[in-house]
Amino acid sequence: MKNAAHYNGQAWKMEERKRQVETLCRYNARLFRRSTLDRKLPPVVRVHPTKPTDYGKRSMLQCSVTDFFPLEVRVSWLKDGVEVTSDVSSTDVLANGDWSFQLHAYLELTPRRGERVSCRVDHSSLTESLEVDWDTSSLDAKHLKMAVGIIFFFIGLTVAAGGAAYYWRKQSLNHLSHLYNSA
Template sequence: MNDTMYFNIILIILGAFPTCAQRSHEFCLAYGCFDSSDTQLSVTLDGEEIFFADFKKGDLVWDSRIPTSIHMSEAYGYAKYYRTLCNHDLIYFKKDKSEVVTIKEAPEVTIYPKEEVIMEEENTLICFVKHYFPPSIKIKWTKNDVEVTSEDPFIKSLTNIDGTFYVISTLGFIPNEGDIYTCTVDCEMMDEPQTKFWEVDGSMYTAKTPDGPTIYFGFATFFGLVGVAAGTFFYVKAQQSDS
């Protein structure tokens, strides 16, 4: 990824999230390839994912907060370049197996709601899986012992400073009293799958109100549009400066 592309993406993100301009930031491109699976590539800002490459579908998956109007189509071309580079490096380093160090780390798993739970409304559960290596892992969600979804989050895994990985899996749900949700993680580093439980307890959560969520959504939409406008402005200014 060349300097111009880095510069444009940084301006777009800082413009879409104006508070970012108030401090220094860490912009990171991470990629890796493995014998057991495809290449992984992601771009983050201060640990928050901007996009990751889905090489099976031949496209980039952008964070929902990044306006679609300023997605950079040429970014996937750079992602393919790094996949080729990584596979060449993998072949080179495999020649001398004495230098290959195999380190395996079992993950830590936590389950929690994304925000304060509101009864009778759509909410989101988060299963945060961290500190694992290699990035070969399975995540399964259940509701009252019935599987509702499962995924192989390889392409969404992000790197920690120590070389291990972390990933966030989400599940949308409408809470009903007594419902029990589980997130089960399985990988080769574990003797057996690890399961975390989360139960709906209506006495602990907020009841649905007729006006609150609507008003909140209105403000959220307004400020979101302001962020998009600022992001577009910075991007256009950058293009004009280059010309």
């Protein structure tokens, strides 16, 4: 009581403390709130196979959801727009050390040509769900390269056969002209 009466009796010190609360504490509290509690970072999402794959072979896809804040996030897998719940797993949400988080979700599947596989992410920083499709162009490119290679092989074989036929025909005509000239 004695100390409280002493400090309450110093009106000039109480005024100084009120000014400090207004200029320092509330200002820093607003900055703290903006940089932590009100902070929202949208996730960066990438879908890729865990190892090289091909159509018809059992594979695993990984959906990497990184650099998001706050912590709460929902990740799901879609096949042709329908949510998949079997053969799905994920890591726990991991802290990055810069006040952002990451999560990795996995889907085991056997890819089929023309099938659309997506990773859907719901997060408070997004106005609507974010869906990222698995880009199968590398699988399609592999088959396209093989088809182009086969086509060029047959073109080369056709040209070689035509050249050989031309050579043998020319040789037989030369041989007949030698026989005609010598008779």
